[in-house]
Amino acid sequence: MAWWKSLWKNKGKKSADIAKERLHVMLLHQRGLLSKQDLESMEKDxxxxxxxxxxxxxxxxxxxxxxxxxxxxxxxxxxxxTSKK
Amino acid sequence: MAGRIIVVTSGKGGVGKTTFTANVGYALAEKGYKVLLIDGDVGLRNLDVLLGLERRVIYNIMDVITGRTELSKALVKDKRVPGNLFLLPTSQTKFKEDIPEEAFVNIVREARDKMGFDFILIDSPAGIEYGFRLAAKPAEEAIIVTIPEITAIRDADRVIGLLDNYGIEKRSLVVNRVDIAEVKEGNVLSPQDISDELSVKLLGIIPMDKIVTEATNEGKPVIVLEKERGKATLAGKGFMSTAERIIDENAPLWDPVEEYVPSSGGILGFFKNLLGGSGR
Incomplete structure (x- = not known):
């Protein structure tokens, strides 16, 4: 994600809310519920x-x-x- | 009731595990229970220092393991709560690997079964290596200490996962060093959110409080120092109510976040607001 976009996305969000979202994803990865690899191949598909x-x-x-x-x-x-094919 | 063996652990270092063990252990002893604190951080002795007992240490756990002395003689008595609070110091010169798992388990069991301790708190070292495994091995319950920072919480989650391997199902969470005003502002994760993310029951909340450093400086538990000063503190209340919830899990959770009222009144509040509302 482009840095300016993440800035825009997080604009107005409280710091603790950003922490909570990041933590949530980190813990899902760590617990093996959704690996980074799985997420990436899901994106590709x-x-x-x-x-x-x-x-x-x-x-x-x-x-x-x-x-x-x-x-x-x-x-x-x-x-x-961007557009319809 | 058989004595309870509890490991205090965190994953990440520097979150206040040892401070928590010393203060809550003291609070339990003051409430009339017979408490043994075991310093599990072999090679890096600290628990004795926090309690101001460092000059009274003669023997340590290695002396018990090698048979140089009996367990009862190696225990340092805290005279502020006579007959209730004892410390088994660790060795400063040995390495964790020098302590065999079985010997450690035997010592803890002996303390519970033959010496009649109600609570045995094992202060685990940081990390998830042998030292942590050693501390967790004899335990039947775990208290996970963390602070409201995602790195610490992530490490806490790792440790919680590892507790499964030891069959330790009874777990509870302590969130330490909580800046209540900042939680209210939305700048710091709330203890309740942390507990939800980790799926571990919230046992206690310890607010950030400068008395903790002062108590460490003087080698006194927070509840001792605040009594001397005749003034209750937030940290003292946090330790005390956590101890109450260890004794009785149905005791209510003290939530300083809910109780918080911003200090706006008075000339001091005015200046604090003037300085960007960073008043604590």
Missing amino acids: LIEVLSKYLDINPGEIEFEIKKVDEKYQAISFIIPV
């Missing part, structure tokens, strides 16, 4: 599929993992679309 239909700039993909409740995590990918 998504790009591959979506590229069939849309113009995508892979460098701009962002993801977010949030705890929904005790049992579930939600992963969201934000994929900026």
Whole structure:
């Protein structure tokens, strides 16, 4: 993610909230629930599929993992679309 | 009730594990329980210093293991709580690897089964190597100490994962050095959030407080120093209420974040606000 984008993304967010999000992802990796490798190949697969239909700039993909409740995590990918193919 | 063997651990160093062990151990002793503190940081002796007992150490755990003395003679008695608080110092000259796991377990069991200790707190060294494994081996419960910084919390999570290997299922979390005003401002992770992320029950919160350094300087537990001064402190309250929750897990959690009222009144508050609201 470009630095200016992460600045923009985090604008207005409290420092503790940023820490919480970063920590959450770190702990998921550490516990082996979602490895960095898995996440990366998931990204690649998504790009591959979506590229069939849309113009995508892979460098701009962002993801977010949030705890929904005790049992579930939600992963969201934000994929900026340039145009329809 | 059989005595409880608790390992105090953190993963990351410098989060206040030993300070916590000394202060909460003292609080438990003051409440009438017979408490043994074991310094598990072989080679880097500190627990005796925090309690101001460094000049009274004669024997250490190595002397017990090699048979130079009996366990009961190696224990340093804290005369401020006579008959209740004892310290088993570690060796400063040996290495962790010099202590065999089995010998260490036997010493801890002997203390519980033959000497009638109610609580045995083992202060684990930082890291996840042999020293940590040694400290965790005889334990049946674990207290994980951390501070509100993501590096420390991440390391705490690593240690929690390793506790599975020792069958230590009873775990609880202490968040140390919490700047309450900064938590309120949203600049510091809250103890509750940390507990949620780690999925470990929150046992206690110790607010950041300058009395902790002063107490260390003087070799006195915080609750001793505050009594001398005749003035209660936030850290003292944190240690005391944590001790109460160790004794009785249904005792209420003291949450200084919820209780916090910003100090805005008075000329001092005015100047603090003037200086960018960094008043603590």
